[in-house]
Amino acid sequence: MKEYTDLISFMRDFQTEDDCRRFLCEQKWGDGYQCRRCGHECSVKDRTWYHKRCQRCHYDESCTAHTLFHKVKFSLVKAFVITYQLSTMKKGMATTEIARQFSIKQQTAWFFKRKVQQAMKSGGTQMLFDNVEIDETVIGGAEKGSPGRSYGKKKKVQVAIEVEYPTDPSEKPKIKNANAVVIDGYSSDDLKKGIEKMIDVQALVTTDGWKAYETAVGGRWHESFPSSSGENFELIHWHIFNLKNWIRGIHHHVSLKHLHCYLQEFHYKFNRRNRIQTCPCQLLKTMTKEPWLPYKRAIEG
Ligand SMILES: [Zn+2]
Known part of the structure; x- marks a missing residue:
């Protein structure tokens, strides 16, 4: 890479546009051409060097077709x-x-x-392994006077972090990878859906004392603490704080409908x-x- x-x-x-087109052609056809419509593996000369036409069914395809660069309304250089x-x-x-x-x-x-x-x-979907902490938060709208697992117009978000413990006990644990998903509610079934998307089946999952987690963790190892406040959850609270700050700071107008996209963007970069x-x-x-x-x-x- x-x-x-x-x-x-x-x-x-x-x-130049041709530099970008060369990259796209290499990605699409670098391992050999195959017609998208009929599967034929030979192409003939087409109108430009970055188009290919199937020798058998004459299906014509450009280097941007069937990619996220299709019909982009500005130059490829800008898009790149x-x-x-x-x-x-x-x-x-x-x-x-x-x-x-x-x-x-x-x-x-x-x-x-x-x-x-x-x-x-x-x-960027990142499964979390080993020691995983999980907590929930709400994003969107005013948050004053609505503590804990309150509903309102906000979106409920389940956040998980993979904690890396140092071999040297004088050093502090740190977050290795993290992820977050939008959830419908706090029932066992809702929490389980998020866990299955984010956490490996062999992980040890640490949660607060919310009862629904007992079944939501599935067959995973599980330990719970009575409250998610305090030292035990310092790292995940720090992570949630950073996530919310990022969303509030630069993306003031994040539509709650698209919140899941922003959670992915944040974690794509965090994990890399x-x-x-x-x-x-x-x-x-x-x-x-x-x-x-x-x-x-x-x-x-
Ligand atoms: Zn064809």
């Missing part, structure tokens, strides 16, 4: 640079900022960002924080494998 330490080195590889920025900037980029910096409409910027988030989701140089290339590759995302589906959430 090619590593990029800064934007200049990235832009050296992707200076925005992808670079979204995958490497710790705080991410608000849609308004993307629109301003790249001279595109805000709605167009939002739609493209959703596509990048889609790729982050696809390439020690190898961020590989993210742009990895994300561009994922975007060529992901099917086109229609606008109607993107706005639905």
